[in-house]
Amino acid sequence: MRLSIYYGGTFDPVHNGHLAIAMAAQSAFSTDVILLPSADPPHRPPASASAEQRAAMVDLAIAGRPGLHCDRRELRRSGKSYSVLTLHELREEHGLEQPLAWLIGIDSFLGLPSWHHWRDLFGLCHFIVVRRPGRDVADADAVLSEACLGRWQTDPETLDQCPSGRIYLLPMALRPESATAVRNGLQTGQNMNAVLSPSVAAYIHRHGLYTSGV
Ligand code: ATP
Numbered sequence: 001m002r003l004s005i006y007y008g009g010t011f012d013p014v015h016n017g018h019l020a021i022a023m024a025a026q027s028a029f030s031t032d033v034i035l036l037p038s039a040d041p042p043h044r045p046p047a048s049a050s051a052e053q054r055a056a057m058v059d060l061a062i063a064g065r066p067g068l069h070c071d072r073r074e075l076r077r078s079g080k081s082y083s084v085l086t087l088h089e090l091r092e093e094h095g096l097e098q099p100l101a102w103l104i105g106i107d108s109f110l111g112l113p114s115w116h117h118w119r120d121l122f123g124l125c126h127f128i129v130v131r132r133p134g135r136d137v138a139d140a141d142a143v144l145s146e147a148c149l150g151r152w153q154t155d156p157e158t159l160d161q162c163p164s165g166r167i168y169l170l171p172m173a174l175r176p177e178s179a180t181a182v183r184n185g186l187q188t189g190q191n192m193n194a195v196l197s198p199s200v201a202a203y204i205h206r207h208g209l210y211t212s213g214v
Pocket of ligand 1: 008009010011012017018021103104105106107108109130131132133174175176177178179180181
């Protein structure tokens with residue numbers, strides 16, 4: 001069965017690094033990637049832009065890119081946007097046999113043990129992990145390393161062969177972009193167009209986003 005890939009994030013705002021990652025996964029696995037903006041991210045202070053604005057920017061960024069989609073389910077749900085809840089919903093929709101993967105940056109992956117019911121995640125999805133400057137798989141703490149034992153795969157096709165529980169490090173060039181840097185840059189009056197889709201940059205400007213506070 002063909003793998004389905006979900007990419008959760010705050011996307012505050014969505015930047016070219018997010019897009020490059022989604023497209024690299026799409027191409028490595030020859031399958032669509034669904035971006036899932038988080039409504040109320042549990043592991044961080046509230047986002048600067050509203051959930052609707054962040055999802056609108058994701059829509060703009062992926063417009064004209066076949067194979068990339070935006071799923072607003074976390075915006076329709078009340079309460080914290082726990083990934084485990086989203087994955088339970090996706091499991092019900094896709095069934096128990098369908099391979100599902102969660103696309104994630106290494107910084108987020110290293111924080112997995114703080115996620116709600118994090119051990120359950122391995123029974124719900126695979127992980128496709130993306131390297132990020134400054135963090136490394138070797139930085140995983142003992143609890144995470146132990147939970148990951150025997151799960152790492154070097155062949156992407158192995159993720160099609162079972163529904164969940166495997167981890168694959170996506171080979172791609174490091175992407176330096178960060179949403180924090182975009183927000184900080186905009187707040188101090190810098191032009192951040194080099195790391196944003198033109199339509200996202202125009203939306204930010206039109207709505208006066210990220211001009212005060214981060
Ligand atoms: P912030 O700086 O506000 O924390 P961010 O740039 O990390 O934002 P998120 O929306 O939090 O963006 O990220 C969504 C997912 O994409 C996370 O799993 C994160 O690790 C990953 N990600 C974001 N930017 C990169 C990048 N440059 N390289 C690798 N992974 C990234």
